[in-house]
Amino acid sequence: MPAAQASPAPAKALSEPQKALRKLGLARDIDLALHLPIRYEDETRITKLRDAHGGESVQIEGTITDNHVAFRPRRQLVVTIDDGTDTCVLRFFSFYPSQQKALAVGNRILARGELKGGLVGWQMVHPTTRAAGGDLPTALTPVYSTVAALPQAYLRKAVQAGLSRADLRETVPPEFAARLGLRSEWSLREALQFLHHPGPDTSMAALEDRSHPAWQRLKAEELLAQQLSQLQSKRERDRLRAPALPARPQGLHEQLLQALPFALTAAQRRVGEEIARDLALAVPMHRLLQGDVGSGKTVVAALAATIAIDAGWQCALMAPTEILAEQHFRKLVGWLEPLLAPHGLGVAWLTGSQKKKERDAMLQRIASGEAALVVGTHAVIQDQVQFRRLALAIIDEQHRFGVAQRLALRSKMGAESAEAGVEREPHLLMMSATPIPRTLAMSYYADLDVSTIDELPPGRTPIVTKLVADSRRDEVIERIRAQLAQGRQVYWVCPLIEESEALDLTNATATHEALSTALPGVLVGLLHSRMPPAEKKAVMSLFEGGQMGVLVSTTVIEVGVDVPNASLMVIEHAERFGLSQLHQLRGRVGRGAAASACVLLYAAGENGRLGEAARARLKAMAETADGFEIARRDLEIRGPGEFLGARQSGAPLLRFADLATDTQLLQAARDLAPVLLDRHPEWAQRHTARWLGGKSEYLKA
Template structure:
């Protein structure tokens, strides 16, 4: 992505000098305004306010010492390194550097007095420091802890510290919280913003580091409160703005398409499906654009609810678009929807269209024409649905599946397909990753949420087993037994090609291994780099039952529905996210046969699984409830990763923690309407400070 343009007090002259490397690095970090710099907080702190005598230091302490260099040499065993002996009058310490330059040797020449700060280690060779921070001795000691900031290549800490302090001095940090809003904070020891930021950038040596690290200090509380309030203000503005927008009024007549679809389905809807279908129908009948999230666990039946919503739109004379993140998922939706709706639409002279990036030119031109003419009442596809050349005759409803997998700009593009008519389509977003309540309160405050909280009858509980990688042979025997019973098996691998860094078995190697282990059986291979036609052919063979085992990467994570598949093996399960593991497990247990999910894990050579990996695997073994899985996933990963922060288009919460700071979130929800209604100018300044024009992304 190109760097964001600089925000300056006046336009830069045309003959402005090119940016230096550190200036470009600042832009890369998004630090273009004084307030951005002021809000760029330290990762940690170093205490350079005092000197410690070597004789008084303990093994493992991080200390700053001052003394004279008594010896310097370059050693070559076991590898090239610079060794410097430092004597502070009480003891001697060896400073060891594996990366060094002539300037370092000059700075630490014999006879020079220097200050060195680092972790002190004892041993047979005496006291040592590995790669300490070194500067010339003399001068007053700092009066505050030294901040260490998040940075990028080309942006050294000294430059960044000066830039942050300059930003802190120049930024407008005047009060934006009205007195009555502050009064509602109750007993929280809230500092003002300028005092809070000044303290966090330069805390005094007597500051309680534990309070800084766990973010419970009053200065941190102020920042978290302001950040949450900005987010709630943005969401409230979005909701209110949506109330002034207009969308097509979509109602179905009695005996129309929705009722015809229900009569044609080979199954009955659950009570939860009927409830959310009615919620969606009520929204579609209003002039305001629907902005609803339909969430439900894996296999809860969201697609048929979306089909009913599409029927309402089509019955009212409008089109519906359904967009999925992968071609395999879009293909699954297309196959289901064609089966349910094609006969009903054919009677009306309409059809279901298919749009994807891999289509042949002739087929694509035919589909584009059908969409533009309105003959295609329902359009299913990948991101190809929102490309510029796709022109809808009358788009009334947009459905986005696995919405967290899409970038915000893509969601905005789909909503803008009706911009010419000063209307926008109703928007239904679907997710099989249930959103924990605190997350919904925060990030989806401008969304209405419908939840399918029961599974259709006939879904078989899936037994989950954790199996160490050295028991691989037992897993192969389990697969042999499943094949003998006429069942089918998924084997999911995390990589396509070998990686020296990760040393994981790849899908190709596993495919060869299983082909050798089960001679005479058709073993399939599926990964994202295969041509679309080849993917479709493999999936067709597996879906038909002709292929008993499918080795795949995570392209089968969502949407694949093969009721005869009863065993899921996930290799290197410790490498997967919790919601991803839950999605994969949901590919089995869709038929009457007893089903199992084997989480095959491998600890590092001679080591143990990391804490996060252990927590994930433990959660998978203990519960199959998607909402409980989502709650634990939020605890483990935090909101940014949970929502797909890289695609958000704007920073997610940087300072607040939705679990720990739930009371602050409740305060922000109460304070936002007060500030917006009674102090609109304060609200505007607050939003500009925290979001800087990025609010549109938070409303997508």
């Protein structure tokens, strides 16, 4: 019988602080080194009370002359300290016996906190205290963002240990450092050492606004890592193969152009040609088609689909909501079905709410190739959906989809498209009605080719936008009556479905009841995301058919609803919506010949005023209808997260650089990335590994 093998020693269990470090994403030494303070406390000097000013954060040293527990107005520990020039009362509303003992009368302590002056003298509430004696620190004390199980003292030690162990050798060759704006006196190690422990004479303003040279060093390196990662992703994708789909003279593409009841704008023709050039290549297209609300992206997508179908391949179009997917389906069936039918081909419809019999029939049509174009929601990427030959994937409102969902669509080319020894994927066209600001396109979307439809089709009426306080709701209802009397229709959008204790907002259901009462004889509909699909469809059908005068809705109508007779949009609690979302909602009106308006109904806070960000959003909406200007302002107000949506899930948003203020650094990093990757690939690899770890994988989707 073989001797029993010694079982491996059990892995050492992580302590609570170690688990908390992992939760913060601080697994590597470099992660700890790059976990920078959110603010600093000055423990390097002691201030005499006679020299202090109210409202300052100061550190005082003195002897405790009194210590007692008071019970009015609530239980608290009250400690009096005398520094020889004046006295100060320290108040603790939560305290422990050990703390009470450390603050015994006669003990000499250091106390640091915000000094408040009143009629009864100086006081501090919940100051930081420690025993006096020993040398004072020579640098500012860092304060880090943390979680409950991770005290500052433990985190400071962990960061310092990570900083001392991390490999901080240069990853930018010396001859390129100046091109990136890196100053020789600030190496990465020196910059990090300084930012974790700046000297007491450092300008706090330069630390807070990140203009200090040490901050500039970090921001430049971070932007370079991002640019390198994006460029590597693009080059890797360019090595893949896709079906070459040249446009056929007199083919479906030309036939659709002739059959359309309108002429394309110059911008639509231009972006159509850009897409057609990409499709003709055997390299996968990876293009973002952006255009303002109503600029006509769907017809451009339809023209791209005809090129793929003409070459004997299939095309899939995926939209985030059933309402938007159905809107596309109806348009595409109307345009394409007459052209496809003579060839025995058609358009398939696929959603999660379909009955099994209908769904099975659609799956059969897709697998056989008879469905040349498949339109649907997330259902398009489910396992049981098998394409015969997929060559083009179109994703609408791409920021609403995650990385995994886009990758799933790209992996569905079908058995007949396989080619021995060649890695293939379909061409990808992503569409967005939220224009991407230039700095965002240069950074997070650097791996994409971007096509822009920058003009609206003729006949679109300008939309007048009005800001109206919630107290004037009755006037808004009068305006609705006037629009209905002219035979027009109205949207009323609410932010919530049900009452929430956290947000005291009027909900869609209550608004629906109130408007039904206020507008007797008018059919007022209700639409929200929790309704069964059949019910949603019935409501939309009544509104689109003109029988329903007012549609009360949550943001499910944000995209894809096209009712030319709707001339008034009321957005309730507009201060709660993002700027891009407000612009999307406004785009649901102004689709016909009638003069259209958008009323932004806002509720001020308890002090009767709007918050700064909300005021900036509403002001931007009232001042401009230009989607690109809206997007630029949204980036300023909210940062990049709103635009990226799930694109970056798990991937790094910039932690240190700011796209609004660091444009020059971004441009320098963008220029240097290809040079560094070509001449020093090993340096480039070390640089991205340091800054991104494994996260760069997410940038490839």
